[in-house]
Amino acid sequence: MEINLLYSGVNALILLLILSSPYKIIQKPIDFGSLNLLPTTDMASTDFGRLQFNPPASVLKPKTPEDISLLLSFLSSSSFSQVSVSACGAGHSIHGQAQALDGIVIDMGSLPLEIKVHKNGEMESGLSYVDASGGALWIEVLKETMKVGLAPRSWTDYLYLTIGGTLSNGGISGQTFKHGPQIANVLELDVVTGKGEMVTCSPTKSSELFYAALGGLGQFGIITRARVPLQQAPKKVRWQRAFYDDFETFTKDQELLISIPELVDYVEGFVVLNEQSLHSSLVAFPAHLEFKPEFVRNGRFKVYYCIEFAIHVNQVESIHVEKVIKEISRMLSYMQSHLYSVEVSYLDFLNRVSMEEESLRSKGLWEVPHPWLNMFVPRSGIKKFMNFLMESLSPNEFEGPILVYPLLSDKREQMTDTTKAGAVMMMMSKIYRIYTQEESG
Structure with missing residues (x-):
């Protein structure tokens, strides 16, 4: 307990120094406690549109969702509550939407890749679904689910996008007329709120957060896991x-x-x-x-x-x-x-x-x-x-x-x-x- 408190105090002090520095530059990677803050990167400073270049003060490489929670909890309870924080998946946003000038960009791709398929024979509900981490790519989910002959119902045209990224936007393609957008094909989410709270939500549990996070452009929380229903994959x-x-x-x-x-x-x-x-x-x-x-x-x-x-x-x-x-x-x-x-x-x-x-x-x-x-x-x-x-x-x-x-x-x-x-x-x-x-x- 004392060690954890010490780490927390060191984290807060170093983070405070980083954000208050007039130079907005970290010369070397900083590893303190469970947080891993790094110098800004090209990926964190630009995006797919190549029209905006907004370097953050630092980049968080989370090892677990708890790292994201710790960062947001500290910022929301301090004088740095106005610091910009943005989650970045595969970097396919445009016009600076996933950038955080002089703030902190969270690299969602640093989270462990977790994709677990649940077939209907294993579940009481009789429904097949996949649990995927927010930084997983849809192409990775597709390949994993197809190993057991299943696949999600709704897609985007391009598959090298993250689960958390498209679910924070909408996720549409040619299947939308039949199954709805990707945000209408979600059973459950794990979300880290702006206050650092880690919440599991669904249409029947913390439903306001569930519907706010889906298509919410990251303004109501960061999606770290999604449960997506599956159907039989055609050959x-x-x-x-x-x-x-x-x-x-x-x-x-x-x-x-x-x-x-x-x-x-x-x-x-x-x-x-x-x-x-x-x-x-x-x-x-x-x-x-x-x-x-x-x-x-x-x-x-x-x-x-x-x-x-x-x-x-x-x-x-x-x-x-x-x-x-x-x-x-x-x-x-x-x-x-x-x-x-x-x-x-x-x-x-x-x-x-x-x-x-x-x-x-x-x-x-x-x-x-x-x-x-x-x-x-x-x-x-x-x-x-x-x-x-x-x-x-x-x-x-x-x-x-x-x-x-x-x-x-x-x-x-x-x-x-x-x-x-x-x-x-x-x-x-x-x-x-x-x-x-x-x-x-």
């Missing part, structure tokens, strides 16, 4: 792409697809703005396309659109998959002869963006400034918004994906919902690359 996925030359037809068919969740498991879509956007979208899609759009017609730019949807093969017997595809294709109004299909493994489908990442890294285009904007647009305003967006862009200069796909607001948990229940809303995501002066000539 294969039939991945379809259909091309359109009319925006209203494109969105109408998307809405048709999300109205038949008993047949379709994933729906997204993107704008084909130029040759570059067409070619980059084909990096992960292992099928030959005969689609050769005319991007300039009568002296004006022509924009195209692509719907991609997927069907889990294990939910429909393999011999009936072709029948289902034909049935769906007859409902759609895509450009004649421009529906393409390929069958891939479930892992390869979910991890498709990593192939695009490898391609961009090989060209030196991954770690560059690239603004990224995600927006929820009401269905009633999507055409007007799209017209405004197209008028604002130069198709021959723009480089980056523009995603457009529908979500159902009633698939979100009531406590985290800010949209009208039952309404269709469109997800608009735009990311583009900023050229340096040397690159632009």
Whole structure:
């Protein structure tokens, strides 16, 4: 007890000196008690957007959630309660959201990796789920759960993100219309509050904190563990792409697809703005396309659109998959002869963006400034918004994906919902690359 108190006193004294130092620099790693404060790092000072650079005074490398609790408890009970503290997972936030200028960044990746799968035969509830530490990556969770033929229901497009990171935001992808966002697929959380309290919460236990932490951008606590429900993982996925030359037809068919969740498991879509956007979208899609759009017609730019949807093969017997595809294709109004299909493994489908990442890294285009904007647009305003967006862009200069796909607001948990229940809303995501002066000539 006396030793613990001594360590606590030393921790407080050194932390006080660090935060009150006018230089905001730690020359060497400091290991005192259970806390491990290090000098600032590039990862803690920047983020995926590469637009903001805000170095913290120090970086905490927690060995356990108790380390986070100790830090926040000290700060909240001292004159340093206004010190900025930010949790950083894999560093994929944008515009400085996970940075803490002159404060402390908590490196969540330093926590021990813990992923434990519970199958329904082992549980009284009959529900399979996985307990994963907040710093675990979704790709790690996927690979571990697939060892027993299971997987979470809702995903993000990119899997090298942390559990705590996406659950602090929302977590959406093409499965959201069917299962809701990731924050609507959580059974239980371990959260460290701003006062350093360690709380286990769920829809029936400390529910206010549970719903506040989910999608709360870290403002109500830091997620250190999540319990996520699992479903049977399919062996294969039939991945379809259909091309359109009319925006209203494109969105109408998307809405048709999300109205038949008993047949379709994933729906997204993107704008084909130029040759570059067409070619980059084909990096992960292992099928030959005969689609050769005319991007300039009568002296004006022509924009195209692509719907991609997927069907889990294990939910429909393999011999009936072709029948289902034909049935769906007859409902759609895509450009004649421009529906393409390929069958891939479930892992390869979910991890498709990593192939695009490898391609961009090989060209030196991954770690560059690239603004990224995600927006929820009401269905009633999507055409007007799209017209405004197209008028604002130069198709021959723009480089980056523009995603457009529908979500159902009633698939979100009531406590985290800010949209009208039952309404269709469109997800608009735009990311583009900023050229340096040397690159632009």
